[in-house]
Amino acid sequence: MPDSHAKDSVGVVTPKTLHFDEPITLACGQRLNAYDLVVETYGELNTDASNAILICHALSGHHHAAGYHSEEDRKPGWWDSCIGPGKPIDTNRFFVVSLNNLGGCNGSTGPSSINPETERPYGPDFPVVTVKDWVLSQAKLADRLGIQCWAAVVGGSLGGMQALQWGLSYPDRIRHAVIIASTPRLSAQNIAFNEVARKAITSDPDFHGGRYYDFNTIPRQGLMLARMVGHITYLSDASMGEKFGRELRDQAYNFGYDAEFQVESYLRYQGERFSETFDANTYLLMTKALDYFDPAYEFDNDLAKALKQATCEFLVLSFSTDWRFTPARSEELVNAMITARRKVSYAEIDAPWGHDAFLIPTPRYTDIFTAYLDRIAREVGA
Amino acid sequence: MRADLSIIEQWINPGSHVLDLGCGDGVLLDYLQREKQATGFGLEINPEHITTCMGRGVSVIEQNLDTQGLANFEDQSFDVVLMTQALQAVRRPDVVLDEMLRLGREGIVTFPNFAYWRLRWYLMRRGRMPESETLPYKWYNTPNIHLCTFKDFEALCYRKNFRIKNRTVVDGEHQDRWLSRLWPNMLGQIAIYRISRQEDEL
Numbered sequence: 001m002p003d004s005h006a007k008d009s010v011g012v013v014t015p016k017t018l019h020f021d022e023p024i025t026l027a028c029g030q031r032l033n034a035y036d037l038v039v040e041t042y043g044e045l046n047t048d049a050s051n052a053i054l055i056c057h058a059l060s061g062h063h064h065a066a067g068y069h070s071e072e073d074r075k076p077g078w079w080d081s082c083i084g085p086g087k088p089i090d091t092n093r094f095f096v097v098s099l100n101n102l103g104g105c106n107g108s109t110g111p112s113s114i115n116p117e118t119e120r121p122y123g124p125d126f127p128v129v130t131v132k133d134w135v136l137s138q139a140k141l142a143d144r145l146g147i148q149c150w151a152a153v154v155g156g157s158l159g160g161m162q163a164l165q166w167g168l169s170y171p172d173r174i175r176h177a178v179i180i181a182s183t184p185r186l187s188a189q190n191i192a193f194n195e196v197a198r199k200a201i202t203s204d205p206d207f208h209g210g211r212y213y214d215f216n217t218i219p220r221q222g223l224m225l226a227r228m229v230g231h232i233t234y235l236s237d238a239s240m241g242e243k244f245g246r247e248l249r250d251q252a253y254n255f256g257y258d259a260e261f262q263v264e265s266y267l268r269y270q271g272e273r274f275s276e277t278f279d280a281n282t283y284l285l286m287t288k289a290l291d292y293f294d295p296a297y298e299f300d301n302d303l304a305k306a307l308k309q310a311t312c313e314f315l316v317l318s319f320s321t322d323w324r325f326t327p328a329r330s331e332e333l334v335n336a337m338i339t340a341r342r343k344v345s346y347a348e349i350d351a352p353w354g355h356d357a358f359l360i361p362t363p364r365y366t367d368i369f370t371a372y373l374d375r376i377a378r379e380v381g382a
Numbered sequence: 383m384r385a386d387l388s389i390i391e392q393w394i395n396p397g398s399h400v401l402d403l404g405c406g407d408g409v410l411l412d413y414l415q416r417e418k419q420a421t422g423f424g425l426e427i428n429p430e431h432i433t434t435c436m437g438r439g440v441s442v443i444e445q446n447l448d449t450q451g452l453a454n455f456e457d458q459s460f461d462v463v464l465m466t467q468a469l470q471a472v473r474r475p476d477v478v479l480d481e482m483l484r485l486g487r488e489g490i491v492t493f494p495n496f497a498y499w500r501l502r503w504y505l506m507r508r509g510r511m512p513e514s515e516t517l518p519y520k521w522y523n524t525p526n527i528h529l530c531t532f533k534d535f536e537a538l539c540y541r542k543n544f545r546i547k548n549r550t551v552v553d554g555e556h557q558d559r560w561l562s563r564l565w566p567n568m569l570g571q572i573a574i575y576r577i578s579r580q581e582d583e584l
Contacts, residue, residue, distance in 0.1 A: 315436065334443060335454045338423060341399065345436050347429075347444045364429055371437030379439075 008084045009076070010042040010067035010091055017107060020140055027292075030127040034116070037141055038063045038100045038107035042083060043091035045146070051382035052147040053089060054138060055079065055098040056155030056162035059230070059286045060278060062106035065098035066091075081361045088369035089154070093382040097145065102137045103129045103285045111281030112213065124210030128285055131158075131293045135165045139173065151380045152176040152373070156358035157325065158286070161293045164333070167310035168295055174312045176376055181322055181358040183329035184303055184336065185294040190324065193233055194287040197226035201280045210281050219280045224271035226283060231270055236321035236354030296336075303336035313343040315372050317365070319357035320350045345372070386466065386492050386574055387413070389550055393490060393576055394418060398461040401485060403447060403478070404468035407431050408440030415440070422460065448473040452481045460486040467572075469493045470526045476538060483544065483579050492574045495551075497531035497567045516571060532567045539577060548576040 005011070021034040040063045045052060055065050057078070066083035068076055083089045083096055100108040103126065111126040118125075142150065153163040153174050160182025167177040186194070201207060204222030208215050232240075244263040259265040296303040314337055318330035327348045337344040349365050351357035357365075376382075387410045394400065396418045402411050405424025408431070414420035425445045426432050435442035445454075447468075463486035469475045470493050482489035494516050504512035511521040519526065530538075532551075539546055551563060551570030566573070 313441075331454070338443070338454065339456060339459070341421065343421075343441050344423075345432075345440075345442050347432055347436075347442075364433075367429075367433050368436060371433045375437050375439055 008086050009080070010084050012070060012073075013040050013042065013064075013067040013077075014069075015040050015063055015107065018141065018144060020137075020144070022140070024133070024136055024140070026127050026133045027130040028127050032102075032109070032127065035102060035109035035137070036107070036113075037102070037109075037137065038104075039141065040064060040066075040077075040098050041145075042066055042096040042098075043094050045095040046382060048381075049147050050149070050151060050380040051093060051377070052095045052097060052142075052145070052150050054142070054150050054153045054166075055083070055089075055096060056134075056138075056153065056159035057098070057101065058155070058157040058159045059290065060274070060283075061159065062104060063098050063100040063108075064106075066096070079359065081359070082369065088366055088373050090373065090377070093377045094151065094373075097141070097147075099138065099141060101129075101134045103282060103289070105279030105282040110279065111210070111285065112279045121211075121213040123213060123281060126281065126285070128288050128292075130289050131161045131165045132169065134162055134289070135169050138162070138166070139170055142173065148173065150174045151376050151382065152178055154178040154180075155182070156180040157182055157355065158290055158293075161290075164314075165293075165295065167312045167314065168306060171309055171311040175380070176313050176315065176372075177310075178315045178317075178372070179330075179333070180317045181319055181325055181330075181355055182316075182333075183325040184296065184333045186291055187329075191291050193229060194291055196229050198284055198287055200225035200229070201284060204280075207280065210284075212280070218275065220272075220275045223275040223278065223280045223283060224268070226271075226280075227274040227278075228267045228271040231267060233324045234355045236323065236352060238321060239353045239356075242352070303333070304339035307336055307340040307342055310340075310342055314345070315368075316344060316346045317358075317368065318346075318348045319353070319355070320348060321352055322355045322357060324355040384409075386552055386572060389552070389574055390464065390466070390490050390492070391418070393548065394420065394462055396420070398422075399459070401425070401455070401460045401463045403452075403463065403465040403482070404471075405431075405435065405440070405442060405464075406466075408435035408438055408442060410464070410466070411435075411440045412438050447478060452478075452485060455485045457484055458487065462486050462488050462490060464490045466490075466492045467494070470529050472528065475528050475530075476542070479538070479542065479544070479577075483577065487578060488547070489577045490574070491535075491577065492572055493535070494526070494529065495532050495567065495570050495573055496529040497533065498571050499568050502568075532570060532573050535573065535575065539575075543580045544577045545580045546575060546577055548574075550574045 015038050018037050023031050023033045025031050064077040065079045066077040085092045100106040103110045111122045115122045153166040155163045160179035163177040163179050166174045201222035204219035206217045207219040247262040295306045299305040316330050316334050318327035334346040351362050398420045400420050400422035402424040405426050411424050424442045427446050463482040472478050501512040551566040553571045
């Protein structure tokens with residue numbers, strides 16, 4: 001039964017595709033002459049356009065953050081718990097913008113889009129985009145929507161990196177950056193996990209060097225494996241134990257190699273479902289964007305020095321059982337902000353769900369979010 | 383604002399960069415930001431207090447002095463480091479004081495005086511660990527694990543070669559009374575000290 005009529009739901013929403021034909025130059029040096037961005041918005045932009053909040057999605061996210069796509073739609077947007085009337089990101093007060101990033105596979109221009117020069121899908125010819133490039137394209141989107149300055153840019157994980165980059169790239173166009181379960185750069189271990197995922201995809205015989213569209217196939221096995229290994233890093237040992245333990249699908253051991261433990265069949269199911277809906281080239285691109293993100297790199301590896309560019313206020317949140325981007329990684333960022341004398345607040349929230357905790361409302365998380373966003377609303381007169 | 387906080391506030395120069403250890407609900411930092419254009423951070427571990435700080439626009443960092451220390455802060459990076467009513471609750475007050483003066487040019491500390499006459503009388507008459515409005519705990523569940531007297535504190539400052547720049551004594555209502563100024567270690571309930579390293583003056 002859909003909840004699109006629930007009082008705290010934004011209801012049925014329709015994504016819009018915005019076309020941009022002013023070329024942009026990407027970090028890799030390549031130019032993108034024209035591109036589309038798919039966008040959803042919730043709430044109303046006020047007259048002085050001061051109440052806009054940008055939501056940045058994570059690795060496999062997209063523009064559909066809240067509400068439903070039809071009355072029959074059973075599943076709401078990926079952050080529906082947080083966005084809606086009376087929710088922490090209150091659509092009665094804020095104008096919320098959510099997009100599918102460049103390089104994505106949910107309607108924005110990406111590897112599976114048609115390259116106008118060849119009239120075939122870009123595939124591996126689509127340039128590797130970075131967090132900085134996304135922020136650049138989001139700034140073009142803000143121009144289009146008539147938003148000079150975001151009240152806040154909010155994101156979890158890879159989305160948090162975009163919020164941070166906004167603070168650095170456009171200090172006068174952002175008041176608050178909310179960075180959740182994120183990191184100022186990936187560790188060797190993080191990159192290693194990404195490499196396993198990429199290798200799984202590129203070594204699938206159906207990958208065809210990224211031109212699988214031409215062969216009317218997809219690297220299903222590779223993408224499934226990539227998702228399975230990724231998924232493990234999103235959960236915690238405790239939450240997997242709680243959910244599956246050593247539970248078997250049958251009564252006894254079969255002494256074979258099929259999925260016998262519940263956790264095995266869960267991972268296979270998740271991986272299979274993902275491989276049907278997500279584009280492999282986009283997955284490669286997103287993991288590269290993660291790997292390359294390192295705002296300190298251009299500042300002699302001095303993060304505090306990089307942060308001196310920012311003038312916005314920061315809220316940084318981490319989760320106790322997140323081992324993908326541990327609280328220590330958030331603290332590394334916070335400490336650099338303290339050294340750079342930026343305004344920053346930080347809390348480590350106790351939650352058992354590992355990295356995924358940023359998508360799951362818990363009382364303390366919700367309280368902090370509500371209090372901080374309420375303050376922003378008062379500040380901008382929303 | 384609490385009377386001890388309005389005394390502290392007078393000792394802080396406009397535009398100071400301030401670190402408040404155990405900043406509570408952020409009332410002092412909020413005031414210093416608005417009225418004295420101060421900048422800085424509060425450290426806190428109580429979740430409700432942290433949320434309140436965030437809601438009122440005080441920069442607050444969740445950090446536990448006992449388990450995490452202050453190593454993430456750079457030497458002499460603050461004008462003033464504050465600690466109100468928390469010294470007696472930390473695991474190593476002496477180390478915290480050293481750290482305060484490593485991070486800041488100046489430290490301001492307030493704590494309850496265990497030599498206050500009512501506490502002395504309580505112990506003498508009943509022979510049991512004193513309880514009062516300012517110390518409303520049993521010996522076994524009190525967070526105040528390092529209670530001291532004014533004399534103890536000053537002896538520590540002397541041993542560490544800290545300079546006591548100012549000292550004020552207030553009563554339980556945080557009022558400055560002439561009697562407690564006369565005989566602070568007996569009649570003062572709460573002490574407010576402003577300290578620095580001796581060499582600052584050389």
